[in-house]
Amino acid sequence: MATTAANVSQKFRKSFKIVSKDILRWFPGHMGRGLRKMQQILKTVDCVIEVHDARVPITGRNPDFQHKICGLRPHVLVLNKKDLIEAKHEEAIRNYLKNTGISSVFFGNCKDQKSRELDKVIPVVSDLICSSNRYNRSEEKDYSVMVIGVPNVGKSSLINWLRNKHLNKGNAAQVGAVAGITRRVQNRIKVSEEPKVYLLDTPGILQPSVKDVEAGLKLALCACLQDHLVGEIVIADYLLYTLNKMQNFKYVELMGLEDPSDEIGMVLVKGAIKLDKFQKVKHYDGSLVKRPNIAAAAIYLIREFREGRLGKIVLDSVDSCDSTG
Ligand SMILES: Nc1nc2c(ncn2[C@@H]2O[C@H](COP(=O)(O)OP(=O)(O)OP(=O)(O)O)[C@@H](O)[C@H]2O)c(=O)[nH]1
Ligand SMILES: [Mg+2]
Structure with a gap:
């Protein structure tokens, strides 16, 4: 007999029981050091690009970023890995985020150098910087942008993608399929000549303790934690x-x-x-x-x-x- 929604929906769990929150806790030393360093160098940064996985557009972003970094500089959100979600959801997600105060949102696929969705990231970043108070950096001609996010969402891939797009140059940031490839704040990487834009790659950082267990499990499923930990x-x-x-x-x-x-x-x-x-x-x-x-x-x-x-x-x-x- 063909499987139908009606004849199977009865027997499924209504919630997911997890034995311990501890299995979702992953905050190795490099994350604490990375976050401190990112806060220290914020005064040399004009804008922040936050990268997150489009499969979890609402949950899993590190709340520590909001208070310590994003709220202090112009902020752009790139929901990466859009090749893994259906495009029909993008508008609803955009609207939801707009209602939470995030209006510069891009959906991107950094595995596809020919895709066009991220073409506007650098122009939007430049506009945001131009219309913001650059404080101590108001005399600087070049723009310095920090790329942040939880592990394995494609921060380093985005830097390579933009560099390839605007400068036609090969990869400068190390990329890998497991969480925790970039382990410290990196040197600036130029990704555009006109305007001169430099990006700073940073380590993926999770919250030290998981408050929302389900969000933690979703991150684990998206490989933002190393599998063996969970x-x-x-x-x-x-x-x-x-x-x-x-x-x-x-x-x-x-x-x-x-x-x-x-x-x-x-x-x-x-x-x-x-x-x-x-x-x-x-x-x-x-x-x-x-x-x-x-x-x-x-x-x-x-x-x-x-x-x-x-x-x-x-x-x-x-x-x-x-x-x-
Ligand atoms: N399907 C898909 N995979 C992607 C995309 N962008 C990056 N990836 C893959 O995601 C994995 C992680 O990419 P990275 O760029 O290393 O991610 P990261 O955020 O820098 O990771 P950490 O440095 O470990 O925090 C790699 O296997 C990439 O090939 C995308 O748009 N779609
Ligand atoms: Mg990286």
């Missing part, structure tokens, strides 16, 4: 909970299931069998037995989501954007 099976379970809530059942076939399920253990066992992922474990008598490798299945399922193969998914409720927008 645990791949917890992340996969949160993904399963989310997909079921959204009635997105693409995982059913992928994991070799007959029907949707809310049982992560069963989904991963069947998935491991379908994917032929097994591990050898020692039996009580010393012999080796093959068991489905559920960790490998969890990693596979998470990767399918991150690479957009489970659909273009906004993890925040865009309906709540619509109602406020």
